[in-house]
Amino acid sequence: MAKLIYSALASLDGYVADKSGNFDWAAPDEEVHAFVNDLERPIGTSLNGRRMYDIMVYWETEGTGDDDSAVSRDFAQIWRAAEKIVYSRTLQTPSSARTRIERDFDPAAIKQLKESSTRDISIGGAELAGQALAAGLVDECHLFLNPIVIGGGTRALPDDVAVQLELLDEHRFRSGVVHLHYGVRV
Numbered sequence: 291m292a293k294l295i296y297s298a299l300a301s302l303d304g305y306v307a308d309k310s311g312n313f314d315w316a317a318p319d320e321e322v323h324a325f326v327n328d329l330e331r332p333i334g335t336s337l338n339g340r341r342m343y344d345i346m347v348y349w350e351t352e353g354t355g356d357d358d359s360a361v362s363r364d365f366a367q368i369w370r371a372a373e374k375i376v377y378s379r380t381l382q383t384p385s386s387a388r389t390r391i392e393r394d395f396d397p398a399a400i401k402q403l404k405e406s407s408t409r410d411i412s413i414g415g416a417e418l419a420g421q422a423l424a425a426g427l428v429d430e431c432h433l434f435l436n437p438i439v440i441g442g443g444t445r446a447l448p449d450d451v452a453v454q455l456e457l458l459d460e461h462r463f464r465s466g467v468v469h470l471h472y473g474v475r476v
Contacts, residue, residue, distance in 0.1 A: 292407035293429035294337075294400065296419040297329060300446040301438050306416050308443040315438050319465050322434060323361045329432060330368050334409025337400070337422075340378035342415035350386040377418055397425040420448030428474055431455065437466035 299316040353366025374389040454475035
């Protein structure tokens with residue numbers, strides 16, 4: 291059975307974007323980006339909320355030029371190779387290959403996808419991941435805590451959801467970013 295994995299680049303105080311929706315402070319350097327690439331490489335399907343998809347669809351056409359770094363080119367290949375499911379009530383047509391749109395998040399459908407998939411599944415977007423955490427579907431969390439406090443905005447983890455976690459691994463980067471890898475206790 292495939293695992294459902296939530297990854298987020300967050301501020302030290304737990305936000306993925308500030309009150310204005312800005313997240314440029316979370317742009318990974320080459321070292322962090324290469325680490326993220328290795329985490330994403332085994333993913334077969336990526337679940338994204340609409341806002342996350344709008345950000346990630348950049349990789350459909352970018353990251354392929356000679357002036358792009360090897361890490362960026364690698365990530366672009368990884369992203370384009372994965373199947374993508376976008377949860378949106380308004381998006382009519384996807385802007386990327388290997389992409390389908392679902393109108394509503396259906397926990398039973400995700401459970402079935404986990405049972406039938408041979409490769410792991412990622413979930414991106416704090417709101418969508420929060421729904422999956424609340425439904426008990428998330429198996430692992432990868433949090434990349436950036437050395438910045440932004441004081442508010444979009445939370446990486448949902449309010450009013452209690453989940454027991456087990457620290458599986460941690461890694462410290464030269465930039466001050468800390469990666470925490472947790473398993474969700476059942």
